[in-house]
Amino acid sequence: MTIGYLPWGRPNGVASRPCLRDSRHELTYAEVARRADAIAEQLSERGIGEGDVVAIMLPNRVELLLVMLAAWRLGATVTPINPVFTANESEYQLRDSGAALVVNSGSQASTVGLPSIAVDALRTEPAGVLPDRGVRPEELALLIYTSGSTGRPKGVMLEHANLLAMASMVSGHLGLTDADHCLLVLPLFHVNAICVSFLSSMLAGGQLTVLERFAPLSFLEAVERHRPTYFAAVPTIYARLAELPAEVVPDTSSLRFAICGAAPVSRELLERCEERFGFVMVEGYGLSEGTCVSTCNPVEGVRKLGTVGPALPGQQIATISPEGEILPPGEVGEVVVRGANVMRGYLNRPEETAATIVDGWLRTGDVGRVDEDGCLVLVDRVKDMIIRGGENLYPKEIESVLYGHPAVLEAAVVGAPHPVYGEVPIAYVVAYPDVSVTVDGLLVHCRQSLTKIKLPVEIHLLDALPKNPVGKIDKPSLRRALQLR
Known part of the structure; x- marks a missing residue:
């Protein structure tokens, strides 16, 4: 099996094509391969080899990807760490992953005594001493840590076979070619940015421009300057773009499409962005345990707003009953996924792995239904369900109604403890x-679409909702605040 996203396997005709750029660098495929070799030699001298884990704690920049490629060149595994983590958070990931070395900015003190290399000390020219070595599909490529909203974060083990399957599925579904150019704005410690923006572009022979962070105006300036053909983002980013003043009219004509994923999004926001900016919006769904994406609406053809699209080629998607039985189309149950993209398992957590991957199916913890066209309609998270006096309420249903009000940019509904009903919805x-x-006014709007038991007992108007590092609305923090009232 040829792993086509690795730059050193490219034919000579591709070597001079643009590959990676950021505000500091602009590299061709040949230059990326050479820089990866130079860093691989440096890592090897520090004792890194097959089976070792290299931690990368950097903001979005080309060097993060070069170190990743260099580690893979040696048969090592990479665990990317959020660069703004506290010492406690980063030390947990370093210890749990078994990292042998850290690449960071040089200023972080928290490396739990591990050797480290500062990003500015990375080599740029190889000595040519690396032995030839093929990267094998079964090798562990990434340890991606889950957000930990239900406990300590878990290390999701992804092999090169998982990454190659994912990159192939995404590239094929989106119709990527060597003419495509992705503008990367999501954080590279998240699997979405690695797979959808980086590896899929590399597999197609396209190019990638890396932005260090998102700000609405500078992002749109980057679109005008670099002329990308697509980008992937989370709903929060689209909300920030949608709220820009009407006089902001950027040139987005280079964009073939934009992808929205990683968190639920309202139909209203998708339509608003598509109408305002003129690019096709496709919503997808997936999770780290499935290497990123399991369903996505098509760029060409019928897009079913209100759904997250059909399963990507090579994957199966279904819903199951509480007893684990596959349900027929249209019936609501827990969403399960099967395919070559499903993770090897959780690092050092065999019991949790066995509970999550059952008979080859990945249990997602999401509630949904598969419609008559094979498209997935998400209902909510299993753990987000509110049980009010024995009735199951799904926050996403209430949020969808709130999003239908023309004044609502973002909404979140969580359950609050109640002495009589057990839980009640708070918006x-x-x-x-x-x-x-x-x-x-919002309550009047909700009464038009929701029965009494689904109405929020409180609605709080905020300037902003709390977000986690990936940009998702941080519902656990909202719940914790309610517990302390």
Whole structure:
């Protein structure tokens, strides 16, 4: 099996093509391969080899990807760490992953005594002493740590076979070619950015421009300057773009499409962005345990808004009953996924792995249904369900109604403890700038679509909702605040 996203396996005709760039560098495929070799030699001298784990704690920049490639060149595994983690958070990941070396900015003190290499000390020219070595599909490529909203983060083990399957599925589904150019804006400690933006582009022979961080105006300036053909982002980013003043009219004509994923998004926000900016919006769904994406609406053809699309080629998707039986189309149950993209398992957690991967099916913890066209409609997270007096309420249903109000930019609904009903729904809402909205007005809107037991007992108007490092609305923090009232 040829692992086509590795730059040193490219034919000579591709060597001079643009490959990676950021604000500091612009590298061809040949230059990327040479830089990866130079860093691989440096890692090898520090004792890194097959089976070792290299931790990378850097903001978005080309060197992060070069170190990743260099580690793979040696048969090592990479665990990317959020560069703004606290010492406690980063030390946990370093210890749990068994990292042997850290590549960082040189300023982090928290390396738990591990050897480290500062990013500015990375070599740029190889000595030519690396032995020829093929990267094998069964080798462990990534240890991606889950957000840990239900406990300590777990290390998701992804092999090169998983990454290659994912990159092939995404590239084929989106119709990527060597003419495509991805603008990467999501954080590279997350599997979405690695697979959808980086590896899929490399597999297709395209190019990647890396932005260190997102800000609405500078992002749109980058679109105008670099002329990308696509990008992937989370709903929060699209919300920030949608709230820009009407006089901001960027040239987005180079974009073939944009992808929205990693968290639920309202139909209203998708339509608003598509109408305003003129690019096709496709919503997808997946999780780290499935190497990133399991379903996605097509760029060409019928896109079913309100669904996250059909399963990608090579994957199966279904729903199951609480007893584990596969349900027929249209019936609501836990979403399960099967395919070559499903993780090897959780690092050093065999019992949790066995509970998550059952008979080859990955149990996602999401509730949904597969419609008559094979498209997945998400209902909610299993753990987000609110049980009010014995009735199951799904926050996403209430949020969807709130999003239907023209003033609502973002909404989150969580369950609050109640002495009689057990739990009741509480809503948090952010309005569009300069748009007037009241709690009473939102309640009147909700009463038009929701039965009494589904109505939020409280609606709080906020300037912003809390977000986790990936940009998802941080519902656990909202729940914790309610517990302390």
